[in-house]
Amino acid sequence: xxxxxxxxxxxxxxxxxxxxxxxxxDMTVYEGELVGLIGPNGAGKTTLFNALTGLCxxxxxxxxxxxxxxxxxxxxxxxxxxxxxxxxxxxxxxxxSALDNLRIACHQNMSYTFLGGILKTKNASRQEEEAEKQxxxxxxxxxxxxxxxxxxxxxxxxxQRKLEIARALVTKPRLLLLxxxxxxxxxAETQELLHLIRSLRSDFGVTIILIEHDMNLVMNLCERxxxxxxxxxxxxxxxxxxxxxxxxxxAYLGADV
Amino acid sequence: MTKRNIVVTALLAGFYLLVQLLAxxxxxxxxxxxxxxxxxxxxxxAVSLNLINGFTGQFSIGHAGFFGIGAYASAYLTVVHDVxxxxxxCAGAVFAAVIGIVIGLPALRLQGDYLxxxxxxxGEIIRVVxxxxxxxxxxxxxxxxxxxxxxxxxxxxMILTVLIIKNFISSYHGRACIxxxxxxxxxxxxxxxxTFYKVSAFTLGAFFAGLAGGLFSHYMGYINPAANxxxxxxxxxxxxxxxxxxxxxxxxxxxxxxxxxLIPELLRGLAEYRMIVYPIILILxxxxxxxxxxxxxxxxxxxxxxxxxxxxxKRQKQRVTGDGSE
Numbered sequence: 001x002x003x004x005x006x007x008x009x010x011x012x013x014x015x016x017x018x019x020x021x022x023x024x025x026d027m028t029v030y031e032g033e034l035v036g037l038i039g040p041n042g043a044g045k046t047t048l049f050n051a052l053t054g055l056c057x058x059x060x061x062x063x064x065x066x067x068x069x070x071x072x073x074x075x076x077x078x079x080x081x082x083x084x085x086x087x088x089x090x091x092x093x094x095x096x097s098a099l100d101n102l103r104i105a106c107h108q109n110m111s112y113t114f115l116g117g118i119l120k121t122k123n124a125s126r127q128e129e130e131a132e133k134q135x136x137x138x139x140x141x142x143x144x145x146x147x148x149x150x151x152x153x154x155x156x157x158x159x160q161r162k163l164e165i166a167r168a169l170v171t172k173p174r175l176l177l178l179x180x181x182x183x184x185x186x187x188a189e190t191q192e193l194l195h196l197i198r199s200l201r202s203d204f205g206v207t208i209i210l211i212e213h214d215m216n217l218v219m220n221l222c223e224r225x226x227x228x229x230x231x232x233x234x235x236x237x238x239x240x241x242x243x244x245x246x247x248x249x250x251a252y253l254g255a256d257v
Numbered sequence: 258m259t260k261r262n263i264v265v266t267a268l269l270a271g272f273y274l275l276v277q278l279l280a281x282x283x284x285x286x287x288x289x290x291x292x293x294x295x296x297x298x299x300x301x302x303a304v305s306l307n308l309i310n311g312f313t314g315q316f317s318i319g320h321a322g323f324f325g326i327g328a329y330a331s332a333y334l335t336v337v338h339d340v341x342x343x344x345x346x347c348a349g350a351v352f353a354a355v356i357g358i359v360i361g362l363p364a365l366r367l368q369g370d371y372l373x374x375x376x377x378x379x380g381e382i383i384r385v386v387x388x389x390x391x392x393x394x395x396x397x398x399x400x401x402x403x404x405x406x407x408x409x410x411x412x413x414x415m416i417l418t419v420l421i422i423k424n425f426i427s428s429y430h431g432r433a434c435i436x437x438x439x440x441x442x443x444x445x446x447x448x449x450x451x452t453f454y455k456v457s458a459f460t461l462g463a464f465f466a467g468l469a470g471g472l473f474s475h476y477m478g479y480i481n482p483a484a485n486x487x488x489x490x491x492x493x494x495x496x497x498x499x500x501x502x503x504x505x506x507x508x509x510x511x512x513x514x515x516x517x518x519l520i521p522e523l524l525r526g527l528a529e530y531r532m533i534v535y536p537i538i539l540i541l542x543x544x545x546x547x548x549x550x551x552x553x554x555x556x557x558x559x560x561x562x563x564x565x566x567x568x569x570x571k572r573q574k575q576r577v578t579g580d581g582s583e
Contacts, residue, residue, distance in 0.1 A: 053446050054445070055442060055445070055446070074445075074450075075442075075445035075446055076444075076445050076446075076447075076448050076449055076450045076451070079445070079446050079447060079448035080448045084446055084447065084448075085446055087442075087443070091440050091442060091443040092440075092443070093435075093436055093439035093440055093443070094439065094440075095439065095553070096435070096439060100432070103429075103432060104429075104432045104433065104435070104436045104444075104447065104449075105447045106429070107429055107432075107433055107436075107447055107448055107449050108447070108448040110429045112428070112429075114425070114428075114430055114457075116428075117424060117425060117427075117428025117429070117430055117431070118421050118424045118425055118428070119424075120424055124428065127429070128428075128429070131429065167447070168446075168447075171447055171448055
């Protein structure tokens with residue numbers, strides 16, 4: 001599995017004023033991996049995602065994604081390089097339909113100009129049709145077709161999470177960051193999510209990093225796990241290694257796991 | 258061209274011919290014609306502001322500033338430099354768009370209330386600058402502008418404005434603007450350059466406001482830098498049209514622009530109370546229809562027929578249940 005290096009983070013730090021949210025984190029993720037990122041609340045997991053997607057600027061250190069240095073780049077540029085994400089608190093375009101949420105996400109796949117759009121050229125209409133087809137196909141894959149014209153805010157919680165993942169996938173990412181995808185789901189939904197994430201990797205060939213508090217999900221799904229505590233990477237390794245790591249048990253898992 | 262486009266074109270052309278016919282028969286007096294022209298100009302203003310406020314979600318209340326730039330710049334060109342009217346009109350609009358970029362780049366870094374205050378400030382700066390340029394009449398106003406705008410001009414440019422903004426909104430560029438309104442952060446992570454689209458929408462809106470301004474100054478033959486012409490009060494007038502019609506509804510803006518241009522004319526005697534009536538309307542709308550009368554929806558034949566079907570369906574159902582109880 002561990003073939004090509006996709007993402008390398010070296011000595012990455014993010015500070016907010018005097019608070020060091022992340023300090024000197026080193027991480028390497030390989031193409032096709034499914035990686036977990038765990039740690040207690042406030043450990044800096046989401047901040048790490050924010051730094052990776054350009055939503056906050058790293059104070060120091062480097063992020064190299066498939067050979068390109070992304071450390072000081074803007075979020076939309078990073079997205080175009082193939083990193084996209086979902087959010088812990090779902091951030092759908094609430095008042096728009098599920099279909100429109102996905103059509104907006106087709107943005108990167110389209111290229112006609114302002115003038116082309118205003119004159120409705122052949123090229124523009126063809127691209128629009130293509131985008132609509134893509135959006136429908138993605139709804140189909142996620143099993144959300146029947147909600148296509150429903151305002152996204154009216155979808156059930158689990159479906160909103162799915163729609164957000166679908167929206168991220170439409171951008172054709174190479175690296176997908178999932179921020180607590182199972183939060184607020186019941187065990188049955190979580191189980192369904194587990195299968196979904198697995199099939200995402202095989203069907204879309206996307207590398208996934210996952211933040212999650214549901215240890216069952218993480219341990220079942222991920223091949224490698226990184227553990228953050230107070231902004232410091234305290235452990236990395238296979239599920240077994242993490243389970244038996246003394247420091248991780250103290251900081252996060254608790255003695256009984 | 259689809260069947261629907263032919264019908265719409267025929268209706269629009271038919272209306273124009275009807276107006277011309279009625280004007281020739283002196284049924285419509287020049288005064289009525291002037292009001293029709295003002296309606297067209299106000300539609301242009303309302304729809305272009307809706308692009309910024311309603312679709313892109315950037316609350317701007319300095320729109321009259323761009324209207325003023327277009328009005329003065331084009332008039333300056335025709336009066337002082339004898340530039341042909343249509344060229345001056347376009348030049349005025351382009352100039353307004355350029356100022357739109359210059360103002361938009363710093364101002365659009367702000368959000369919500371702060372953006373509103375900044376655009377208000379910029380709008381006033383534009384007005385005060387114009388007020389202090391003696392070449393365009395200063396505080397006396399700019400007179401002696403040729404009345405080159407006909408009702409036909411305003412009508413044609415109004416249709417063009419609505420068409421261009423409508424097509425822009427339904428393109429992926431327009432959807433990116435709507436995405437910015439809905440959630441800026443999420444848009445960025447989907448690869449949308451939010452700054453670019455905010456400034457684009459602002460610039461496009463400024464362009465059409467400038468166009469409307471050029472039409473206006475050549476329609477009236479005179480313009481002055483008063484607050485209700487190119488300043489704060491005018492901005493509020495436009496804003497009310499947008500809010501009344503519905504943020505993010507083009508047809509709503511058109512309807513509100515027609516209504517709010519006609520009302521003061523119909524209630525001539527109450528003209529002084531306009532600024533009392535307007536806030537009351539606004540308060541009532543905020544209470545009962547916070548998203549505006551149409552609230553982001555568009556009035557179209559499809560929507561009307563769907564509404565009719567639902568209405569008819571309900572009646573049928575009632576009759577069925579009525580039969581059942583007998």
